Amino acid sequence: MRYLILSDIHSNLEALEKSLKLAEGRYDQILCLGDLVGYGPDPNAVISRVRPLAAAIVRGNHDKACCGLMGTEDFNYLAQMATDWTRTQLTPEHYEFLRGLPNGPLQVDGIELVHGSPVDEDEYIFDSLEAVQAFQSAGAPLVFFGHSHRQGGFLLTADKRLQPIPLPAIEDNSPVGIALEKGARYLVNPGSIGQPRDGDRRAAFVILDRDQNRVDFYRTPYDLA
Ligand code: ZN
Numbered sequence: 621m622r623y624l625i626l627s628d629i630h631s632n633l634e635a636l637e638k639s640l641k642l643a644e645g646r647y648d649q650i651l652c653l654g655d656l657v658g659y660g661p662d663p664n665a666v667i668s669r670v671r672p673l674a675a676a677i678v679r680g681n682h683d684k685a686c687c688g689l690m691g692t693e694d695f696n697y698l699a700q701m702a703t704d705w706t707r708t709q710l711t712p713e714h715y716e717f718l719r720g721l722p723n724g725p726l727q728v729d730g731i732e733l734v735h736g737s738p739v740d741e742d743e744y745i746f747d748s749l750e751a752v753q754a755f756q757s758a759g760a761p762l763v764f765f766g767h768s769h770r771q772g773g774f775l776l777t778a779d780k781r782l783q784p785i786p787l788p789a790i791e792d793n794s795p796v797g798i799a800l801e802k803g804a805r806y807l808v809n810p811g812s813i814g815q816p817r818d819g820d821r822r823a824a825f826v827i828l829d830r831d832q833n834r835v836d837f838y839r840t841p842y843d844l845a
Contacts, residue, residue: 621729622646623828625810627653627766629670630682631660631706632814635823636669638842639813642793647827651728653766653810654680654735657710657718659702660814667714676728679721680735680767681742686710687718725759729830732760736767744768745807748782754807755782761805764828770818771811771826771837778803787837792822795836808835 624647629636652674657663663686670677682699684690686706695703710718723741724734737743737750738757744767745754751774754763765773773785778801785808790796800806811824818824822839829836 621830622648623729623830624650625653625764625826625828626650626670626674626813627735627764627810627825628655628680628769628812628814629657629660629666630655630812630814631657631663631666632823633660633662633665633669634844635814635842636666638840639823639825639838640669640673642838642840643825643827649675651675651733651764652677653733653764654678654721654724655682655766656680657686657706658682658699663706663709664711664714667717671717676726676733677721678724678726678733678735678741679718683718683721687715689719725763727759730760730762731828732758732763734763734765737765738763742767745774745809746770748774751782751807755805758805758807762800762828763807764826765807765809766812768809769812769816771809771816771820771824771839772818773806773808775807776805777801790837790839793838793840795827795838797834797836800833800835806835810837811839
């Protein structure tokens with residue numbers, strides 16, 4: 621089974637369409653780590669596109685905020701404005717859809733899906749300490765997380781050494797694969813489709829191949845303007 625794993629789409633339809641096109645024929649199912657909406661201009665179109673395609677979706681903090689499940693006191697000014705605007709745009713059906721999304725962690729086929737961290741859906745995993753805490757809370761050896769909008773993640777080797785997942789530069793549309801080692805544990809961030817924050821404006825995603833035990837990391841340019 622091959623899973624296309626998408627995170628932090630943030631109402632960016634152009635980035636989503638480009639990513640889906642590139643991944644076409646290379647996956648069997650889609651899993652989504654949340655933040656479908658917030659920031660970008662096409663919340664309804666993004667929900668309409670992802671909803672029928674995704675086998676599983678966990679909610680993100682922006683999904684919660686945009687459907688009134690949480691306040692925006694902790695959001696920066698731009699995120700607050702985007703949330704207020706998105707609330708006025710969402711159709712009643714999509715508003716209810718967001719309200720019904722499950723929180724992470726969610727187990728699918730022996731892997732764990734979270735928006736932020738296994739510790740809590742709204743926690744970030746940026747550094748090694750947060751990674752250690754995430755590994756301690758994880759319910760599976762292979763965890764996929766988003767929220768930080770940074771492609772990559774962490775690896776705990778079989779002999780318990782913690783390290784960042786080694787990722788060389790990724791060419792446009794040409795994946796870099798890592799083999800999942802037996803006995804090792806992984807926290808993998810596919811990166812953000814709609815709003816990367818790792819200094820690379822290209823849309824980011826991964827494809828997990830369960831049979832081959834590998835994760836392919838992709839970056840793809842899209843019509844940003
Ligand atoms: Zn996000």
